[in-house]
Amino acid sequence: MDILIKIVLAILFFVCLVDMPYGFFQLVRYAAMIGFAYLAYSANEHTKKNEVFIYVALAILFQPFIKIALGRTIWNIVDVIVGIGLLLSLFKSKVERK
Template sequence: MSKINTPYSKIKIVLAILFFLCLLDMPYGFFMFVRFAALVGFGILAYKASEKDDKTEMIIFGALALLFQPFFKITLGREMWNIVDVIVSGWLIYSVLKNRSFVTGKFK
């Protein structure tokens, strides 16, 4: 199975898409859904990273789960959240594609 088709890569791609959708003018309920989805998704990714003994990724995903969690909201303002959404989305997409060989079109 190629690395892009793993369930964990799919979680990253779905989260990246959700964060990019947050840049649009969406109803408040959508943003709450994204917060819950991010909490669950980043929690799963942090757990998987801890199973692989990848402490760096575990800390990053754990911190992102805390940043996006919906229970104790961190108020950054719309513009700052847009910046965070773009940075996190870009990093998630990069982390999915970093193992892909663009020269051969095959996965490592």
């Protein structure tokens, strides 16, 4: 389940680079908050404290209730960094499983 969530979130973050309606960005914020909260819970179950901290911080950053106004350019940079980070974490977890 973690793999699917990471892939979907990464795709959503990369799609945010395209000019989309405002409702799409709201959907991404809700999906990111829920996805990162689940990933934090899952990381906590596997006692990965560093990952728990990262996912909780990302859930807070993307939460839709109290918006953090960073501007479109900075949000695009954040989206790319987080999207790449999610994809890299997939490869890291794949190497750890071997």
